[in-house]
Amino acid sequence: xxxxxxxxxxxxxxxxxxxxxxxxxxxxxIFDYPIIGVADAKDPMFVQLQNPDVIGPHxxxxxxxxxxxxxxxxxxxxxxxxxxxxNSEHGLPAIEWVYGRIExxxxxxxLRNHIVDIVNQNGGKAIAPAVDSRFSVVGTRSNWSERxxxxxxxxxxxxLSKSLITKKGCAGRFGSVVLDVQIPxxxxxxxxxxxxxxxxxxxxxxxxxxAITQQGKNDSTCSKYIGEEILPRFTPRxxxxxxxxxxxxxFGLP
Ligand code: B12
Ligand code: SF4
Ligand code: SF4
Numbered sequence: 001x002x003x004x005x006x007x008x009x010x011x012x013x014x015x016x017x018x019x020x021x022x023x024x025x026x027x028x029x030i031f032d033y034p035i036i037g038v039a040d041a042k043d044p045m046f047v048q049l050q051n052p053d054v055i056g057p058h059x060x061x062x063x064x065x066x067x068x069x070x071x072x073x074x075x076x077x078x079x080x081x082x083x084x085x086x087n088s089e090h091g092l093p094a095i096e097w098v099y100g101r102i103e104x105x106x107x108x109x110x111l112r113n114h115i116v117d118i119v120n121q122n123g124g125k126a127i128a129p130a131v132d133s134r135f136s137v138v139g140t141r142s143n144w145s146e147r148x149x150x151x152x153x154x155x156x157x158x159x160l161s162k163s164l165i166t167k168k169g170c171a172g173r174f175g176s177v178v179l180d181v182q183i184p185x186x187x188x189x190x191x192x193x194x195x196x197x198x199x200x201x202x203x204x205x206x207x208x209x210x211a212i213t214q215q216g217k218n219d220s221t222c223s224k225y226i227g228e229e230i231l232p233r234f235t236p237r238x239x240x241x242x243x244x245x246x247x248x249x250x251f252g253l254p
Contacts, residue, residue: 001122001181006073007036009118010111014077019107022099030104031077035168037153037186041069041178045152049145058143060134062178065144066127071183073115074146074153076164077108078172078251087171088246091208093230093239100173101239108175115177124181140219146174154186157196161203161243162217165196169251171244198254203243212243 011033014020020030039046041062049059062069079100086094112128119126129135129144136143147164150156153176156166163170190196204212209225211218222240231238248254 001119001124001183003036003038003073003183005122006115006118009114010034010036010075013111013114017107017110019103019110022096022103025095025099027080027082027096027099029080030083030100030107031172032080032168034075034077035155035166036073036075037150037155038183039072039074039149039153040185041071043152043185049148055141055145055148056138058136058138058141059145059148060129060143065129065132065134066125066178066180068125068180069178070180071185072149072153072176072178073183074150074155074174074176075111076150076155076166076168076172076174077104077111078166078168079104084171084245084250087241090206090242092233093241095234097241097245098230098234098237098239101241102237104173108173112175112177119177119179119181122181124179126177126179126181128175128177130175140223144176146176149176150174151193152188154188157190158193159197159203159249160194160199160201160214160216161207161212161247162219163203163244163249165249165253167253169244169249169253170247171241171250196249196253198248200248200254202247206242206245206247208240208242217243
């Protein structure tokens with residue numbers, strides 16, 4: 001099976017799925033076309049993620065999710081200009097952004113399932129860990145980290161804000177699927193985990209909870225702010241993403 005078949009399917013899904021809209025707030029498009037990367041399921045970096053300094057021993061390998069795993073498809077769905085620009089104000093998140101977080105993730109889950117279906121229809125087997133019953137988050141660390149998978153699949157590097165920065169920026173969402181079909185891996189054009197970040201510090205100024213400093217991002221400060229300040233105002237939705245909008249790494253490499 002060629003990557004081109006999957007890429008065409010993903011493009012069609014972004015164009016045609018009703019889940020990529022939020023009509024009740026007049027939003028015609030949540031996500032633009034994604035960029036797609038491929039990792040070899042046997043890449044030694046998957047084992048490295050089990051180091052407690054990186055993620056931890058609970059982080060599963062591709063072969064733990066799927067017997068005979070050969071490749072991992074990872075993609076980044078950039079938010080549309082409407083969603084990104086709406087969130088450029090300081091302070092509370094834009095309504096478009098919190099829909100992007102909740103309804104956007106419903107679209108992302110549908111896309112994960114769609115990719116699994118396409119692989120099955122082409123005679124392969126596939127699993128999307130994020131929608132699998134074994135998926136779990138321990139504290140703030142999941143057993144399948146979409147950003148770390150994207151890093152291995154050549155899609156980008158981390159930033160000071162801990163967002164993963166891709167050639168289409170960092171304002172968006174990631175997804176991935178493990179498959180038992182061999183697809184040539186994407187080359188990583190970086191060496192270190194923060195290569196794409198210029199350390200300009202703009203995300204520090206954007207963060208309403210002071211979670212980000214020159215030393216990095218404090219996950220519990222960010223999490224507490226979203227849980228205590230945002231969720232009560234926007235229930236059942238939430239989000240923030242000020243560190244991903246109106247910054248030089250929002251929609252391209254900084
Ligand atoms: C738990 C969680 C949170 C927690 C903790 C975030 C965190 N940094 O881990 C809280 C609630 C704070 C949070 C907040 C947000 N989240 Co969140 N969250 C997750 C979740 C479910 C799991 C994250 C996880 O497992 N982290 C693991 C830890 C270990 O990651 P880490 O500490 O950043 O990793 C560092 C170390 O590994 C270190 N490192 C040290 N040595 C080495 C060696 C190697 C080889 C490598 C690779 C790394 C490495 O580098 C990393 C960066 O410093 C993921 C979904 C998923 N399944 O992945 C989404 C996810 C990370 N969230 C996302 C988003 C969008 C958000 C928010 C913007 C909220 C919103 N939607 O409005 C904010 C802010 C994000 C930000 N600036 O990071 C996106 C990220 C998009 C992006 N461009 O990066 C994700 C990937 C969801 C998705 N499907 O797209 N989130
Ligand atoms: S705003 Fe600047 S410092 Fe922050 S992640 Fe983006 S490039 Fe890095
Ligand atoms: S999501 Fe909001 S609170 Fe969390 S680090 Fe980014 S700007 Fe700060």
